[in-house]
Structure formats: C-alpha cells, structure tokens
Amino acid sequence: MKIYLVGGAVRDRIMGLKSHDRDYVVVGSSIEEMQNKGYILVGKSFPVFIKHGSSDEYALARKEKKIGNKHTDFELIFDSSITLEEDLARRDFTCNAIAYDEESNRYIDCANGLQDIRNKILRHINLHFAEDPLRVIRLCRFVAQLDFDVAPETMELCRKMCAADQLKYLSPERIWNEMQRALQNTRFHRFIETAHECGALKFILPQVEEQYNEISNDFLNCIKNVETENSVVKFAFLLKDLVHSADDIKQICKTLKIQNHYRRFAVFVYTNAHLLENIANLDLKNLLQLIESNKNPEQFENFLAACRGFSSLDAAEFAKVEYKLRRMYSILSDIRAEDMPGFESLPKDASFKDKYLEFKLITLQNKLHSGIL
Secondary structure, eight states: OEEEEEEEHHHHHHHHOOOOOEEEEEEEEOOHHHTTTEEEOOOSSSEEOOTTOOOOOOEOEEEEEEOOSTTTOOOESSSSSHHHHHHHSSSSSSOOEEEEEETEEEEEEESSSHHHHHEEEOOSGEEEEEEEEGGHHHHHHHHHHHEEEEEEEHHHHHHHHHHGGGGGGHHEEEEEEEEHHTTTTTHHHHHHHHHHHHHHHHHHHHHHHHGGOOOOOOHHHHHHHHHHOOOOHHHHHHHTEEEEEEEHHHHHHHTTTTTTHHHHHHHHHHHHHHHHTTTGGOHHHHHHHHHTTTTTTTHHHHHHHHHHHHHOOOHHHHHHHHHHHHHHHHHHOOOOGGGGGGGGGGGOTTTTHHHHHHHHHHHHHHHTTTOOO
C-alpha cells in the first residue's frame, strides 16, 4: 500500500499556489484494507475515503473504460493491481497528471507535466481525453484559472470533439459548474475566448456565440474590469449587452439550471443599467429604489461592484459615491416599520409597502438636510 498526492494540489504546489483541496491516490490496497486502517468510505460511484477530522480525499487507483455517450458512462476498474502510472494515464492534462511522494519528497511525472507547467501549456495526455466531453469545458476553465495556453494538438482535438457534437451529451449542471468556477477568476474573458476558438461556446452560451464576431473589445474589457472573484456580478455583465430582454436572461439561466441569485442579479443589472451608469447623479428616490432591490449584505456588495464596473469616475471620485451609498444603506437598515407615524392604525394592505417606502425616503431627506447624509 502506497499513498501519493495527486491532481491540482500537486500542480499548485509546483506553481507556488495555495491549494484548497488535497486528493490522494492509494496504490496496492483494497476497500477492506482502507476501512481496516480507519478510513471512512464516502464515494458512491468509486472508492473514495476520508479520515476523521480531515477533508482530504483518498481514492483507490483505478482505470476507466468508456461504455456510453454520456461523460459519466465509464466502467471503473479498481483493485490492488492497478499501478500509479495507469491511474495517472486516465487523467485529463499533463499538468494534472503528476504525483508527489510526500515520504521521499519526489515527483512522479509520466507525461512531462513539469515541463508543460514551466511553459504554461495545457496539453492532453492521450486520446482517452476524447472519451469525456466535459474535458473541453474544463480546458476553457483552466485557461482562465491558470492563464495557460493550449497546445495546438489539444486545441485541434477539442475542435473535433465539438464538431462531432460530443458536448450535447453534457448535463447543464456540469457545464454551469465549470463556467461558475471560471467566473471566479480575473481572466474569465479567456474562458469565453477559448470556448469560441474550440467550438464549445455554442454549447455553453449560444447567444454569445451568435454575436461573437460583432462583440467589440469593449465587451471583454468590461468583464475584465469587474471585481476579481465576484462571479455573480461578472455573470450579469457578461449578459447585459448580449441579450435583447430580461426574458432572454431567464431563459439562459433556465437552460443551464443556474442558481436563482445569479438570475435575479443579472436581470437587475440589465433592467437598471441606465441608472447604474449614472449612479453619481441620481436623486435620493432612485438611489433608494436601487438599494431596496439589494437589501441583504451580499446583494448590496454586488450592487456596489456593479456600480464600480459601470463607473467612469476615477477611484477618488467613486469612493465619495460609495461612501454615500454605504451611509444610506446603514440608515435604511435601522429604519423599522414600527417607527412610522400612526403605524398601529395603518391598514396592512397592498398600499402599506408604498407608505413604508415613502417613510424611508422622508427619513433620508431629513438626514440629508441635517447634514448626516
């Protein structure tokens, strides 16, 4: 029985990056032996284990055999005879196919992944890559995440996979999962560019692919300017100039089964873009309505990030606008319906919401006149 660190944790270690997940492959063992040694079986489709008090995952070395069109259609072979080299050979890219022996402080690199990491190249290991169409989407995500280029032969293979419509077998959840992870990087524009280049964009966002040649550099630059890890805001900016209505956004989110908070904020940005672009010159009523649409703290921070993305002000000028918005948000957070004059006698019907909003506006106006706001 021998245990090796594998996958992204090894790649990140080589690149000097912090890794959040640590995956290990276990060679020369079995389910029974792992459980006898105190490991807890958690894998459903193949043997994955954890230790008490740790999130690190330990998987038995395995081989895979394609048995269907779906990206999950594999027969898994795992027993004590599977070698480390066989396990590494089933992986996607050379940079992800390096094992690290913690005991001997030694890398096991069967696919020249170390050299590709040094050269910042994404290269498929072998033709088994084509058996899993999800790897095309992962390629686009890794380009954005790692800022790597794609080896010509790998790009050509991905083009052939897309031309053969292999990506149509992917579930919307799988596509969105990779896209969402790409959105969390500063270089999300590279995800879009790579997806277009290899032919995957028509499967991911056909609305974007249809207009890609008409998209100016301003579009991609706009995405670049949105805060680094704010995937919700970046998604909203991605769609705002590429759709013709809020219903288009809803349809995209429905097709990819995207979470509701992404959909809501994308619709908000699309609907209110003209106001967000002019945030520095809006009156209290408009500002109140915008803040009311983003009440919880996370929504409010997304709102500020969107304002920042639209703004043509320099940093110092926008800081003044942001200070005013944060003061308003703080004041509004302290206002309670019970503070309204005659609250007890007010009818709690459909008109109550408008009266409450008017009370908030009057409170803000008073704060402004008194110099507090």
